[in-house]
Amino acid sequence: MTTTSRQMILGMHLGTGYGSQANAWRAPGVDPAAYTDIEAQVRYARAAERGTIDFLFLPDNLAITPSMGEGIPQATIDPVVTVAALARETSRIGFVVTGTTTFNEPYNIARQYKALDVTTHGRFGWNAVTTADPAAAANFGQTIAERPVRYGRAHEVIQAVQALWGSWGEEAWTRDKDSGRFVDLDQVRPVGLRGEYIASQGPLPIPPSEQGQPVIFSAGGGEYGLTIAGRYASGVIGAAFTIEDARAQRRAARQAAHRYGRNPDEVKFFAGLMPLIGSTVEEALARRRHLDEVSAPRRVPYLGAMLGLPLEPEQVDRPLTDAELADARPSGFDPRSQRALEVARQGWTIRDILAHGVIDYHPTPVGPPCVVADYMQEWFEAGACDGFWVSPDVNEDGIDTFVDEVVPILRERGLFHEDYQGTTLREHLGAPAQYGLDPRVWQEAS
Amino acid sequence: MTTTSRQMILGMHLGTGYGSQANAWRAPGVDPAAYTDIEAQVRYARAAERGTIDFLFLPDNLAITPSMGEGIPQATIDPVVTVAALARETSRIGFVVTGTTTFNEPYNIARQYKALDVTTHGRFGWNAVTTADPAAAANFGQTIAERPVRYGRAHEVIQAVQALWGSWGEEAWTRDKDSGRFVDLDQVRPVGLRGEYIASQGPLPIPPSEQGQPVIFSAGGGEYGLTIAGRYASGVIGAAFTIEDARAQRRAARQAAHRYGRNPDEVKFFAGLMPLIGSTVEEALARRRHLDEVSAPRRVPYLGAMLGLPLEPEQVDRPLTDAELADARPSGFDPRSQRALEVARQGWTIRDILAHGVIDYHPTPVGPPCVVADYMQEWFEAGACDGFWVSPDVNEDGIDTFVDEVVPILRERGLFHEDYQGTTLREHLGAPAQYGLDPRVWQEAS
Structure with a gap:
């Protein structure tokens, strides 16, 4: 066994619950009702945790879009409901959940995400996105605003959410039965943020979790996306078809973090991957x-x-x-x-x-497990990513196959941990502790 | 054992998780961290289900209010997160969850509540309220609107949510692997509601549950409250200190239902109750x-x-x-x-x-279990209510005491069922099936 100082971080894409292929629900052995069956999601989460995968990634979608063809949903029935259930059946794997900044009130998502962070004992992350889908906007009686407005709101929502998360200071929750002091109100801070698009007074009545508060992920690059990644993100959900493109995306995210006064290593870039595994090609x-x-x-x-x-x-x-x-x-x-x-x-x-998956949404190495491992090693060692978010074609057996056949090779090569090194998502990611809005962002905002 | 044709329906108030008394968190045997500990809530839910209680009632609160004294929260950490976890550990008990119409988007709550209804196999109900607390409004950057505006929005939100719940018709979810037809799009209807305060296009991509869709509860009387109860509610969370007042409230809710073309028996009125039980007074x-x-x-x-x-x-x-x-x-x-x-x-x-609880929020019969049972029997037989929502002083042992000592007396007197008679909340309540917005309300709205 060889070892390298740096190891990759892996996420598993839960998708709709069926898998990343549109017809995954029709695959052999798949219960076509798995979309509403938490038991199925539990199986998948446990399989990923068995493989010491760092986090499950749950996308989201706020409309049935025309591309859905036969009406197949594009996300789990509801990410918060799904994670709350999966939290009961797992103990180490993290959860990164997509939630839009465009159609949510900061207080509502701050509360739900912090509740999940506390009840998962610090395993939660929020993939904070903007929504540009007109069908989603119509579900909220709105139309899609221009990009500067969407991202202006996104910054305000993320800042308000992080500030609300920090409402109760690190040691605020005294819960001392003898003195009767439930919480030290001197350590409970209102938020009092008022921006152009949203406002919230706070505080949020939820104590810190074992990781303080959830981490932020972002998705999507471009000038606007990088302001989100650079300021707040501990992880970037990337999409690239070549090592060159992935390296450029990763470099841009790291530079953005540096621009906002952060250590570039605080931002991990995850490349997408849709492996197609068989004992032969x-x-x-x-x-x-x-x-x-x-x-x-x-x-x-x-x-x-x-x-x-x-x-x-x-x-x-x-x-x-x-x-x-x-x-x-x-x-x-x-x-x-x-x-x-x-x-x-x-x-x-x-x-x-x-x-061969040549028109899939992510690169698709095809063949025996070592082909997938080789592919991952090449990207990782080329500096194209800090890890991958892996989309199985069919969850029912695809997660097991990856965990049982690819993960051991990565471990043998010293590219992936033998076991979880910590208990929180921040520990899995190597993300620093945080309580409230990052002071570097406060400074900039004031 | 005597039997009566009519039996009471019982809800158990989960409250903050600690119990209804402000100092419940300090009571002997209570873990002061139970607020964030789903395991504790699971114990309470299972205790209630052991007593064949029809539903757990979860209040909600969107701010830390001055009345909270030492900062003790007034609700569970998050009702959706809590119920999603409790659903995994129970199989028959229903869940009635308070959610405001004032600061939620109909699409967001329609989705989460329907997801909970589907994943609990038809055990979910929504207590649809309006919020008049300025501290809550401030958490959303708003001020509290006048009552007609709050209730105008409430009607629109409830109608949109019910319509979204009905997006997928009763037989829409074909999920036929052979034909590849996941859903029969002819049975998927957009909503297309646009009111004065909200709008939503739909459809919502979630199939019906075993009870079709969640039931609606309402709380609070008065002229405005009764329009909610009369049009939509299957249950009313009441608060009355005398039989006379409870009878008047119940009669008003039934008359309101009649006024909107419904059978008054479709609306069940629940009186609040805070029993203080000991082997002696x-x-x-x-x-x-x-x-x-x-x-x-x-x-x-x-x-x-x-x-x-x-x-x-x-x-x-x-x-x-x-x-x-x-x-x-x-x-x-x-x-x-x-x-x-x-x-x-x-x-x-x-x-x-x-x-004696003389300044508690609900009547407090004090003494041995038979005192509580007598009290409940008197109210029930006087037509003051269709059942009760019971607030234990301390959940940790209060639910067990009620279940083990009061429930058997009620059963012996034929006042409460020996076991669940159905699997869904609608069955527990005797509420008729519903898919989408009640046609009687559609008719009126159009």
Whole structure:
């Protein structure tokens, strides 16, 4: 066994509960009612914890969007309800839950997230996002504001939430039965924040957790996204298809943290990963072909657009011809096009090109567990990320497979811990303790 | 054993988790950290379920108010988080959770409450209230609007929430793996409600629960409160100090339901009750004296005001003199004054008068379990209520005492069921099934 000083941090994407593939709910062994069945989510959470995964990542979605096709939800039934239940059945794994700053009142989310942080004994993190989906806005009787307004509100909401989290000082909760002093009110501070978009007086009547207060994650880069990552985030949920792109994203997040007076190491960058695992490449592809049996033909025209070729659904079971391969030009509009062409040149049928996950939302190493581990090692050692958020194709067996087959290889190579090193999410992330709004942000805001 | 055709329905008030007395957290055997300890709440929920109590009632509070004295919270750490955890450890008891219509977006609460209804397999109810506390408003950067505005918003929020709950029709969730049809989109209806205060497009991506959708409770009477009770409520959380007042409140709620085209029996009225149980009256009083040891003197002046007498804290350990009893005049401003005078005339010390709970928020029968059962029987048979919401003084042993000592007497008298008769809260309440906004309300609104 070799060791390196730096080890990767891993998150597991819980998604809708079914898995990251749209047809995961139809996969063999999957209960199609798992969406509403907390027992199923408990199985998945326990499988991830068995693998000492650092955190579960729960996305969120505030509308049924047209892209949902057959009406398949894009998130768990409700992240807060789901985490509150999973907290009962796990003891070490963290939870990173997406919640929008656009349609929530800071007091309400500050309370629920802090309640989860306290009842999980310090295992909670908030992925603070903005929402730009008009269908979501319509569910709140609103329209989507311009980006500066959305992010202006996001900063105010995050600052108010962090300040509310710090309402009860570190030692405020005396709960001394003898003296009758339940809380030391001298250590309870109102918030009194009033911004352009929101305001909250506070205090929030919840004591600190074992990690003080939840950590903040952010997702999405760009100039605006980086102001969130730089000021508040302990983790960034990234999306990149190449090592170069991931390194650039990670560097930008670290620079943003530095710009706001923080140590760049306080911000961990997580690359997305959708491994397709089988004992051989062919077995892995067969698994995916089965999942995509119906949907693959519908995706052929889009693959064609990526390659600059007019491809039709009925051509799904043939490889590209030599003439087509010669004519193919990867689209500059889709960063996945280059890999799609590389896979096509290996002679696979169009169905198998698609089965390689070339139009998935994240990179998809395909094959035996060591292929996935190699891939992760290469990215990690190239400085492309501090860890990964892993999206199993089908949760029911995909989490077990990753935990039982990939995690041991990573451990053997010294790339991943043998066991949890701490009990809180901040400890898992190496994030410093915090009580209330970061003083560096206070300073800047005042 | 005698039987009556009508049996009472019982709720158990979970409160802060400690119990209804402000000093419950200091009582012997109570963990002063129970506020944040879900394990403690689980014990209480299981105790209530062992007694086949129909539902747990969780109040809510959106601010630390000055009346909180030493900063003791007035509600659980978060009702949604608490119920999601308790749902895992119980299987039959219902949950009635208070949530304000004033500072919540209908889409957010519709989603969380429906998620809880689905994951509890149809055991959820929403106590839909308005908030008039300025400290709560300040936590949302607002001030308290006039009553017509608060209730105007309340009606819109409840209607939007009920409509969102009905988004997926009764048979919409096909989840058919063979055909690949996850949901029958023909049975998924948008909501498209736009009112004066809120709007929501919908649909909400959550299927019906075993009871279709949650029931609505309301609290608070008056002209405005009765429009909520009459239109939507399956249960009313009442507060009355006399049978006459309770009968009047119950009659008003039933008449309101009739006025809105509903069967008055659809609305169950629950009287509040704070039993003080001991094997003798003296033992019960001793329990309470211990709880109030420090706070009793502070309450003496208020007791004096109730009786029209100038009483001072240092007089707490003497009875009223004959001259005082002759001079005493029950205050017309506090409905508890008459009973306070009756207790005083029995010759108790002021401390013991207070220990009778004469300035508690609900009637407090004092003594052996049969006294409590007699009291409940009298109210129930007088038509003062359809059942009670019971507030134990201290949850840690108070729920067990009620379940083990009062419930068996009620059962023996045929006043309370021997076991749960159904699995859903609607079944416990005898509430009719509902999918979406009640058509009688739709008709009226359109």
